[in-house]
Amino acid sequence: NAGVTQTPKFQVLKTGQSMTLQCAQDMNHEYMSWYRQDPGMGLRLIHYSVGAGITDQGEVPNGYNVSRSTTEDFPLRLLSAAPSQTSVYFCASSRPTSGRAGEQYFGPGTRLTVT
């Protein structure tokens, strides 16, 4: 199993450009999430999904869109990039076990710079 994969690893955008960060998992996990990691602020939840076709906003959703058309894929779209979106982005997936929350499995991250 590849686990959780993310592409690209690095990206530089100009202000106003749009792009999609890709995330895929091959563990048949129901739940998937996107986080951004910033120094001193830890990991902040952007959007999450509880299954194909179902998404919801996290702590910092503004400027980002998501969709979940399949169990495996959960892309994150930046509509009009801003310097404040410079960050490291992590995708994670999990599955509940015996009625309890499951362990989150993380991707390697995408380092995004917006100039």
Next chain:
Amino acid sequence: AQRVTQPEKLLSVFKGAPVELKCNYSYSGSPELFWYVQYSRQRLQLLLRHISRESIKGFTADLNKGETSFHLKKPFAQEEDSAMYYCALTNTGGFKTIFGAGTRLFVKA
């Protein structure tokens, strides 16, 4: 609302010294608490979770519902423990996880 607070951004200890990384949470339901660790150039990974009550790599954490805390402890720190540690809270249902700001642990020789 879910909230996780890690008051220390940086913790520096000598090898062999005890270490305690603090975590306090706020949640109205029945939370599940986790500690995740990120070693240099590695992915974020689970260290331990409160329901398992295990000791992983010598670390333990006890959920104190009265004080709404889930502090991570190790009696004798090792240099290989140097990493970024995140406390996390997952909601009832298990689909939404919130992380604290993280504590960087540096263990000096």
